[in-house]
Amino acid sequence: MPDKNAFRHQPLLKGATGALLLAGTALGAPAVLAEEIAIACGTGDAADYCPTAAREWAEQTGHSVKVVSTPNSATERLSLYQQLLGSESSDIDVMMVDVVWPGLLGNHLVDLNDYLPEETTDGFFPALIDNNTVDGRLVALPWFTDAGLLYYRKDLLEKHGHSVPETWQELTETAEAIQAAEREAGNDDFWGYSFQGRAYEGLTCNALEWVASHGGGTLVDAEGEVTIDNPRAAAALDLAASWIGNITPEGALNHTEEETRGIFQSGNALFLRNWPYVWSLANGEGSEVAGKVGMAPLPHGPEGESRATLGGWNFAVPRYSEHPELAAELAAFITSREQQKAHAIQMGMNPTIESLYRDEEVLAGNPSMSDLYETLVGGVPRPATVTGEAYARVSNAFFNRTHQVLSGDLDGASAVQQLGRELERLGRRGW
Structure with missing residues (x-):
């Protein structure tokens, strides 16, 4: 099993030439793993569950994952993504994207339907899947909602x-x-x-x-x-x-x-x-x-x-990833029911899978979530898509x-x- 103590969050850095570089420590055992997937999580602080879920995927699959911290400001994060995507950079394989970005970034993102089973989207709030579907293409999977x-x-x-x-x-x-x-x-x-x-x-x-x-x-x-x-x-x-x-x-x-x-x-x-x-x-x-x-x-x-x-965040895979199938698998893992349940219990974040609002363990730690269900079902998405x-x-x-x-x-x-x-x-x- 990989040494968890070796894990640390790394930001995007600029090299001497001004080019964007990724600094990171791989999760897993890089000496024996064939592929490494880079995922841009949130801020990388204690409130960010994304690195924890990424670590679990690395341990279960045998691949390694590099977690990249991004700016706290959504505006700055979007600007960074646009710079990377505009240059067709392959530096990031999975991106954490705001609920209003799928329409804005959609042309740069893969159709996850090409890499994941059809049932992957079962159980999500339909409005969120609709929000993340651009011209019939599913470009992101819902992570948590507001x-x-x-x-x-x-x-x-x-x-x-x-x-x-x-x-x-x-x-x-x-x-x-x-x-x-x-x-x-x-x-x-x-x-x-x-x-x-x-x-x-x-x-x-x-x-x-x-x-x-x-x-x-x-x-x-x-x-x-x-x-x-x-x-x-x-x-x-x-x-x-x-x-x-x-x-x-x-x-x-x-x-x-x-x-x-x-x-x-x-x-x-x-x-x-x-x-x-x-x-x-x-x-x-x-x-x-x-x-x-x-x-x-x-x-x-x-x-x-x-x-x-409606607010919230999602995971998407850039078209320029060298490992789109593995990247899609990682995105599906993090947004799976098991991981969303852990995210809700440990961090109090609101799942995007409807059944979790009836889960006894989730409600035991977050009794207010039962009151949120109707609000989320009737939520109005911004006209971003x-x-x-x-x-x-x-x-x-x-x-x-x-x-x-x-x-x-x-x-x-x-x-x-x-x-x-x-x-x-x-x-x-x-x-």
């Missing part, structure tokens, strides 16, 4: 006689009432609702939830038709704008996930929109709200239903127009009209 959730202070709702809101209007009214009461009691820093309002991808996720839950569509439909210019979408954005300075701090216009978590976890917010990772942190040691937190589906508009934007390489520009246009509405520079109707025109122009160039 969806937007509403966190709330159950102690304060009980104290002030309110229930968990089901609509955005109910959230607004409840937040106004309890915020006023808490401030009158002496907490001048208390806010009703905290969300990610900075002009970045996180705002795209929030705004998509507002619009879709009002029955306003998803920007671009499955056929590539632009759908955003409609009254329900405009109403959703106008309602969100009414929160700024009222139940949401003006600083939210520059808040990302961690700033919003900090406000909520310090006891200064009634409601929070964030991802599932917050649950264990908000209830963990040192949290001011531990034991006082509830979790629920996001509210909806008057003519819609709760919709949560249908818009392909144009998605970054689509998202950029959406979050910038939304930010203008939140800032008071545009009203909802003007924003969706302008956005509709922008997206139509992008669409005419070809998604």
